[in-house]
Amino acid sequence: xxxxxxxxxxxxxxxxxxSEDVGDGDxxxxxxxxxxxxxxxxxxxxxxxxxxxxxxxxxxxxxxxPEIKIRLRVKDGECIHPGDRAASLRGSTKSxxxxxxxxxxxxxxxxxxATQAHHLSSLLRGTNIKILxxxxxxxxxxxxxxxxxxxxxxxNHRMGLYDMIMIxxxxxxxxxxxxxxxxxxxxxxxxxxxxxxxxxxxDEVKEALSSKADIIMLDNMNRTSxxxxxxxxxxxxxxxxxxxxxxKKIKKIRxxxxxxxxxxxxTHSVRAFDLSMKFR
Numbered sequence: 001x002x003x004x005x006x007x008x009x010x011x012x013x014x015x016x017x018x019s020e021d022v023g024d025g026d027x028x029x030x031x032x033x034x035x036x037x038x039x040x041x042x043x044x045x046x047x048x049x050x051x052x053x054x055x056x057x058x059x060x061x062x063x064x065x066p067e068i069k070i071r072l073r074v075k076d077g078e079c080i081h082p083g084d085r086a087a088s089l090r091g092s093t094k095s096x097x098x099x100x101x102x103x104x105x106x107x108x109x110x111x112x113x114a115t116q117a118h119h120l121s122s123l124l125r126g127t128n129i130k131i132l133x134x135x136x137x138x139x140x141x142x143x144x145x146x147x148x149x150x151x152x153x154x155x156n157h158r159m160g161l162y163d164m165i166m167i168x169x170x171x172x173x174x175x176x177x178x179x180x181x182x183x184x185x186x187x188x189x190x191x192x193x194x195x196x197x198x199x200x201x202x203d204e205v206k207e208a209l210s211s212k213a214d215i216i217m218l219d220n221m222n223r224t225s226x227x228x229x230x231x232x233x234x235x236x237x238x239x240x241x242x243x244x245x246x247x248k249k250i251k252k253i254r255x256x257x258x259x260x261x262x263x264x265x266x267t268h269s270v271r272a273f274d275l276s277m278k279f280r
Contacts, residue, residue, distance in 0.1 A: 005147055007059050013140055014060055017102050029097045039093040039279050043103070045080040046274035049115035052076050052151040053107035056144070057087055060103050065095035077114070077151045086275065100277050109141070110148040111273035117152025117266055123250045124261075132157040132240065132260045136268035145267040157262060165195045166217075178204060182211040196240070205229045209236060217262070219243045223252050230257050 043057070054072040061068040068091035074080055086107075089096055121131045131154040137145040146156045158164035167181045175181035178197055185195055196215035197208040202225065208216045209232065218229050220243030233239055240260040241253060250261060 003147070003150065005055050005143065007055075007062075009143055010056075010059065011063075013144075014056075014063055014102075016140075017105070018060070018063060018099070021102050022098060026094065026098050029094045033093045033097075035092065035094065037093040038091060039096055041089045041096050041100075041277050041279045042085045043087045043089075043107075043275055043277050045084045045086055046082055046276060048079070048081050049111055049273050050118045050152050051078055051080045051086055051111055052114035052148045053110035053144075054087065056106045056110070057089075057103050060099050060106070061089070061095070064099045065092055067091050068095055068099075089277075096277075096279075104275055104277060106144070108272040108275050109138075109270060110144055110151075111275065112270045113145055113148035113267060114152035115273055116270065117149045117154035119152075120247065120250060120263065120266070121153040123247065124254055127254055129254065129258055130155040130260050131266075132262040133266050134242075134262055134264040134268075135160065136264040138267070145270075149266055154266065155260075157260075163193075165189070165193045166198070167195065167213075168198045169200070169219075172198075178207040178213075179211045182208075182213060198242075199229070201225070202228055202232065205232055209233055213237055215240055215260075217242050218258075223256075226253055226258070227256060 051074045054076055058070050061070060068089055071088045073085045073087055080086060117131060124131065133146055133149040133154060133156055142159065146159065150156060158166065165185050167178065167185065171181050172178050175184065182195060182197065194214040196217055197211065197213040198217045198219050199205045199208050200219050205216060215238040216233060217240040218226050221229065226241060230239060238260070239258040240262055241258050242262040245261055245263045
């Protein structure tokens, strides 16, 4: 389930985005067009991928000019091809132009994330392994970035620091050990939250397991170490693999008994999907 984006959750982000682009007004369009001039425009795909962000187009133009008529021609999660019309717009020429770049900035990013999530998830067909995102999102865009991951077939990891325990290297270093860090967490929260522990070698895997971590993240391990870690853990904890994950590494480890592969690059290094707006 993709969970629809609520306008109220992203309204302030849209307003900030429009403010930084529009400022006191579109001085180019204001000089060329008057208020009465009308146009039709389409948003075109220029490559193959997964569409994402239809609601954003509507939300942005509701802020700019509620009179703009928008027809979405594809749904979020559907495949689009070069030349496909993702959406059509009709109304004030000035209003359409006012939102053009902001709309494209949003949906090119979202389509790019959704397309990559779909591609990487497709490499794991026939397995029970899920692709996870991370908190490495553009500041302010986390809801949109994670929505795009879900749209492409990926799975969201924690939304933030508040909804899941993850004990990482700096926690372990400061607490003195994995065992002590887990103990302090359990002492305060009991079993309220799942506890995930990052492990960088097999000794840390054993310590995390003996500390009764729910999920053990194997960070930056090669295939041989991952395989040994899987044998140590068995079914006593969920296993997540992370660290410089790319297509090549996914193919190398897809046969192992792991549960998750987390990929920061899904959102921190997204390539914008090629879309354009053309007037008819």
